[in-house]
Amino acid sequence: MKLIFTKSSLNKAVGIVMKAVPTRTTMSILECILIDASTNEIKFTANDMELGIETIVEGEIIEKGKVAIDAKIFSEIVRKLPDNDITIETDDNYTSTITCEKSKFNIAGKSGDDFSYLPVIIKEKSISLSQFTLKETINQTIFCTSPNDNNKMMTGELFEVKDNVLKVVGLDGHRIAIRNINLSGNADDVKVVVPGKTLNEISKILSSDAESVVNIYFTNNHILFEFDNTMVVSRLIEGEYFKINQMLSSDYETKVVINKKEFLDSIDRANLLIREGDKKPIIINITDGSLEVKVQSAIGSLNEDIDINKEGKDIMIGFNPKFLIDALRVIDDETVDIYLVNPKAPCFIRDKEENYIYLILPVNFSA
Amino acid sequence: MKLIFTKSSLNKAVGIVMKAVPTRTTMSILECILIDASTNEIKFTANDMELGIETIVEGEIIEKGKVAIDAKIFSEIVRKLPDNDITIETDDNYTSTITCEKSKFNIAGKSGDDFSYLPVIIKEKSISLSQFTLKETINQTIFCTSPNDNNKMMTGELFEVKDNVLKVVGLDGHRIAIRNINLSGNADDVKVVVPGKTLNEISKILSSDAESVVNIYFTNNHILFEFDNTMVVSRLIEGEYFKINQMLSSDYETKVVINKKEFLDSIDRANLLIREGDKKPIIINITDGSLEVKVQSAIGSLNEDIDINKEGKDIMIGFNPKFLIDALRVIDDETVDIYLVNPKAPCFIRDKEENYIYLILPVNFSA
Structure with a gap:
């Protein structure tokens, strides 16, 4: 087998299939990338038996063939080679020579026949x-x-x-x-x-x-x-x-409209006072026009007020701050709507069209 | 004590003195930053008893005083506060209140009197x-x-x-x-x-x-x-x-002038084939006009040629690639001069003016 690639197309293809190379395995063939140029196109494949990736790589086939090469060292070599044409050539023992400018690597390869191909998927x-x-x-x-x-x-x-x-x-x-x-x-x-x-x-x-x-x-x-x-x-x-x-419900006793960034920044600060494994909740106290974020821990205490629009009853409720932070971080809207029932019932953050719904269970707290 | 800072000046000052806060210590006062506004300027100090840092911080003194505050939580709080004026106020028990916009932190402080000041240095x-x-x-x-x-x-x-x-x-x-x-x-x-x-x-x-x-x-x-x-x-x-x-010498048998980037990139690639703890050297073979970088390991082999100017004898010598990489990385020149005596004697990388000298001991190798 003899193939010629540009550095950038080779680097990109290796980066893609690397995602399916297992970090630990007892089957050394799974740690390889299969380079298959036995037809008129060049395909790279990696397969950890649960996840498999195959990508077609731009390159020139001088001599057809296939080989399985250790993925880790191959990707490291490709990344460090000069930005120029890279030639990969194998001999009958699957020893692979990777050449670029005046640099010439020799690494052991394996027969591509031992490689597990991806399952064939019927496209219905x-x-x-x-x-x-x-x-x-x-x-x-x-x-x-x-x-x-x-x-x-x-x-x-x-x-x-x-x-x-x-x-x-x-x-x-x-x-x-x-x-x-x-x-x-x-x-x-x-x-x-x-x-x-x-x-x-x-x-x-x-x-x-x-x-x-x-x-x-x-x-x-x-x-x-x-x-x-x-x-x-x-x-x-x-x-x-x-x-x-069964877990979702559109009933609520309290609805809050709040600026997302203000709310997220505030919880992020409250989270500073909670050490991991602490299981301390932050407490959210909702009254007319105002949402108060409170936390009290061995480290210290925090109080913040955020202006809100509120419908329905006042409520005081505790949360694991991490869960609120995770959800708020991935919402792109400027304001979010929060729906609450009581301090023991799940809270919902959702938009009107229900493009997104985040349900978060509250945490008990002693007031 | 009551002080007002801008977020940026406070953040910068905390970042500077944090460098002298020990990560582990049995003396909890050393984990603190001393905020000293007992005179007409505000000074932050940290001191791990070997290294001490003091910096003068821009800010407004509303009420004079001093306090020692846990450095880690203080720096985290400052970093996460909004970009606005930050007020720090302490009561008689050294409890410190940090206020910014609608956010209000309370954390415990310590008496500044327990803090070890920096030694006085006579400026001779x-x-x-x-x-x-x-x-x-x-x-x-x-x-x-x-x-x-x-x-x-x-x-x-x-x-x-x-x-x-x-x-x-x-x-x-x-x-x-x-x-x-x-x-x-x-x-x-x-x-x-x-x-x-x-x-x-x-x-x-x-x-x-x-x-x-x-x-x-x-x-x-x-x-x-x-x-x-x-x-x-x-x-x-x-x-x-x-x-x-006594360790330096200007005698040499071989002098090489080489492009620094080409040499560094080549050794960097050779290093791919050497696993940590391997103790495998890379071998450098210097002949007229050419420096060859070679390595052979369990992973594979590499050969590269680099064009050079050479004076003196041919030489083949082994190195720990890491030592060459470390030195070459911090040299800003486009080309470097390398001086060698024999495969057992130290090699020197130095410029003509001796602004820099790097001595590296070679490693034995079996040819």
Whole structure:
């Protein structure tokens, strides 16, 4: 095999497939990137058996072939080579020579035949949206999942398509994040749970371009994301997701309209007085026209007042400040609406169109 | 005590004195910043008993007084407050109220009387140079010191003034960095060893401005740096420094003139093939017109050629790549001169004027 790339196209492709290379594994072939130029195009593949990424790389094929190369050292070498043409050549023992200007690396390779290819996905059910929207939606919900939870469902996110709306849901035991995205065209109805790790990695390689499209295909066991020259395939989490609708309610006793930045900055400051593992809540005291943020801890105390618009009853309620901060950070609106029932019932932050809904459970406090 | 500051002047002053707050200590008063407004100016002080920093802060004194406040929480609060006037007020129990807009923090303070003031330095022997030059000189030598060495001398740097030249030297068991700086005016001759930690911290608060001056004062036990509104006092390391001149030699068998960036990039790539703790050297093979960088390890091999100008004998010599990288990174020249004697003798990288000298010991290798 002999291939020639520009440094930038090689660097970009390696960066993409690296996202599917496991950091720890007992199967050394999984630590490799497969370079497959056995046909008329060059494909790079990495696959940790749950998540697989394949991307087509621009380059010149001088001699066809394929090889599996250790991903970590290969990516480090590519990054440090001069910004010029890079040649990759392998001999019969899969020893790979990487040449650029006067620099010549030799590293051991493996037969590409031992590499696990990505599963073939039958493209029946699908939706399309912009890369920007998918990237944003993941970032606006993924923090509510619980990555190492014993309950597998909490480690993933629900992707549900119904009536041309994609609903993405993440939750742990204390809060729920929901985003609803209107789809164009006639989308098929589906309901799957996607591993959080897959979504984290894909959000890193999606572009922030609102014009570029990502096509998502669903089967019973897999999800396929197709964008630019890249395919990301992931296993799904099997089983039935939580019954979200039972947890949501539109009844409320108090509604607050508040400037988002003022509220976020204030809670961020209150959080300074709470050491990790402290389990101290911040207390929010809502009266006519004013929301007071209070905290009292071993370190000190804080009081702040924020002007608000209020409907309904006064209420005093405690929260884990981190949960409020996480939700407020990913809301783009200048003001947010907060709906409360009583100090033991969940609070909702949601917009009128329900493009987003954040449910946060309160924390007991001694007044 | 009652004082009013702008957020920016308060934030800057706290950032400066924080450099002398110890991360771990059994004396809780050392974890504090002393705010002293008992006279007509406001001074902030921190002191870890080896290194002390005092800075004069712009602000309005409404009521005189002083207080010691926990540095960590105080700096976090200041950083997160809105960009507006900040009032600090203490009561008779040293409880401190920090107010900004509608935000009001209360934190416990301590009596300023328990605080250890900085030692008084008699300003006899002194030198002056630009903040930029001192900052650069520290960064260009400090990496050669050995921060946790049993030999105290290796943890510090020699500051020697002789014939209006400041010589700064750092060394560990494998290499030496020397920088010579021409001073203006009539400087007093001195020879002291300054703790590396002091130099590290001061380099972070010196400005990169070539117009701003720093005055350095020397006593038998202390060094004082004075710049802007700030004073940094540090103990010195007692004892006699290594006899540097015996280690230097201007004899050589081979002289190489090489493009610095090409050489640095090449060694940087060679370093990819060496895992930490590997003790593998890179091998440099110098012949007429060409310097070859070679490495062979369990990971793979690399060969590179770099065009050079050479005088004298051919030589093949091994190095720890990290030592070459560290030295080359802080040299600003486009080309560097390298002087070699034999594969067991130290190599020198130095300019003609000896503004800088880097000595690096070679490593044995099997050819």
